Amino acid sequence: MINCCITGPRTIRPEHIRVIQEKLNSISADTWHIGDAPGVDTIALHFLEKKQTVTTYHVTGREPWQFALRSTRMVKDCMKNPGSHKLLAFPNKPCPEGVQPKPTFHGSGSGTWGTIALCKYYGFDIDITFLEKNSLPEWLSKPTYQQLSLF
Numbered sequence: 001m002i003n004c005c006i007t008g009p010r011t012i013r014p015e016h017i018r019v020i021q022e023k024l025n026s027i028s029a030d031t032w033h034i035g036d037a038p039g040v041d042t043i044a045l046h047f048l049e050k051k052q053t054v055t056t057y058h059v060t061g062r063e064p065w066q067f068a069l070r071s072t073r074m075v076k077d078c079m080k081n082p083g084s085h086k087l088l089a090f091p092n093k094p095c096p097e098g099v100q101p102k103p104t105f106h107g108s109g110s111g112t113w114g115t116i117a118l119c120k121y122y123g124f125d126i127d128i129t130f131l132e133k134n135s136l137p138e139w140l141s142k143p144t145y146q147q148l149s150l151f
Contacts, residue, residue: 001083004029005074005124007115008040008090009131016131020090021047023129027088033057033078035070037111040090068105071115079122087119089128095137116140 004027008020020043032054035041048054057074059066078085089112096108101121107114119126120140128136 001031001081002027002029002086003031003033003078003081003083004086004088005033005078005115005119006040006044006088006090007035007071007112009092009112010037010039010041012039012043012090012092012131016090016092017043019129019131020044023088023090023127024048027086027127029086030083031055031078031081033074035059035074037067064109067111068107068114071111072105072118075115075118075122075124084125085119085122086125086127087116089116089126090131091116091128091134092131094134095140099137100139113137 020040024044024047030053032048034044034054034056036056036058045054045056055077057070059070091112095113096110098108099106099113099117101117103121105114105118116126
């Protein structure tokens with residue numbers, strides 16, 4: 001079973017719509033977890049609503065911490081489902097300084113990069129499609145290792 005979250009910016013250009021839809025069409029997920037923001041979230045919701053199991057996560061308020069809470073709730077709810085966990089991310093700007101994988105949300109003003117970092121911390125398979133040319137942050141481009149226990 002594949003459980004997939006989606007994150008991306010609220011502001012996109014018309015030419016990004018086809019890129020987002022093509023990526024969504026290429027993924028065979030059993031469940032989809034999507035926020036309620038305009039932009040990438042709205043495109044994904046309209047594209048997937050008729051043919052997939054989609055859970056929409058709503059923000060309650062307009063403060064930055066409330067948006068972070070919504071994204072955290074989406075990631076943690078996705079993790080409750082058995083199977084693998086995947087994040088489709090569509091960033092349109094570089095990762096802000098100070099954003100690192102942590103067990104709590106920290107996006108330094110970027111909900112997209114905060115969600116990517118949170119999913120990286122929790123071991124999601126992360127699939128990034130840049131909407132604008134950017135490079136990966138070092139913490140995402142280097143391999144991760146897991147300490148194995150013999151007992």
